[in-house]
Amino acid sequence: MVRRTMVEWFVWVQVIIAVLAGTAAIIVGFAGVKPNDYTLGATLLVEAMLLVQLVMAIIAPFVGNVATGSALEFWIYLVSAILIPPAAVMWGLIERNRWSSVVLGVACLSIAVMVYRMSQIWFVQLA
């Protein structure tokens, strides 16, 4: 059996965490909460999981788990995704108001969508 190293369960855990973190940050942001340890920490957790994906994506082809779709497209998504949470966290540290919390949420939700797209490229390429 071929080992799948863009690990499917990890993708789902990551998508769920990013959606929860994003939704929560948007809700508390609209409620007037400034970026705090929880919303900033959750965004950093999403970033940490992206870095895990990065390491796994480097290792994966060597253990026989090759992307079914375009590797280049996958990497464009991964690199773009990795840039987003740090930018949002910087924003949240510099500008301490409720809208920065919403921006953190937007960043996390974007990551959820991008990771989902990456998993599609990796696992199910129909073309």
Add this chain to the structure above:
Amino acid sequence: MTSKDSSTAAGIGRVLIAVYAVMALGATARSLFQIATKFNEAPVAYLLSALAGVVYIVATVALIRAGQRWFMVAVVAIVFELVGVLTVGTLSLVDAVLFPADTVWSSFGAGYLFIPLALPVLGLFWLYRVHKSQESR
């Protein structure tokens, strides 16, 4: 609102800018990939995708910058975006060869959770509100 900040970038306008920035990154990067790897499959659609990416970049910058001129640039960019998503969205349903499903404005932005359709509407609504609050001062 402080006088130094662009009024289109104040308050919830911040969030609008963040969403525009993500769309600018996503649409531009993806269209460059498509032009680099499979341009011949649908040249018109992929060029339009790249154009869409540029329009998102212009809109992002125009919303951040202050002043009447940048306000007008934002209006033009966002109106163009609305016309673009409606036109390409319709054409992609009529002619799937000319406009395949994997461009930012195809099927009214369905591949991007319909954000490309909602964003210009929200953007114009926001610009209208900023314009009114400036008039009333």
